[in-house]
Amino acid sequence: MDKKLEQLFFAVLGGALAVKEKIETSNEEIKNWQEKSEETARTFFDEMAQRGEKEKEQFKxxxxxxxxxxIAEMNLATKDDLEKLKKELDQ
Incomplete structure (x- = not known):
């Protein structure tokens, strides 16, 4: 009976260690996935910021x-027109 109890104890201990190792492995996998996700998010954000800057310039x-x-349709004077007029008046 003691032998079977000892075997049961070691089986439970082995199972607990196996679960512990699996949890540690899973934990490392989750950390790696999280780091990749953060890196992907940063890359995506940087790309969107660059695209936004490009779109901003195009919109401008x-x-x-x-x-x-x-201005041309309304025949409004432009800065260049006013500069020319000022030069003509100065002469």
Whole structure:
């Protein structure tokens, strides 16, 4: 009976150690996955920020073009026109 009890004890101990190792392995896998996820998120965020900057410049250029068209259609004086007029008046 003592022999069977001893075998049962070692079987339970072995099982507990196996579970402990599995948990530690899983923990390492989760840490690695988390690090990869954080890196992926940072990369995605950086790419979106760069794309946003690019889109910002394109939008800015588009607005400038539209404003130039509106100024031309309304025959408003531009800064260059005023500079020319000022030079003519100075002479």
């Amino acid at each position: 250029d588009m607005v400038k073009d539209i404003l130039k068209e509106i």
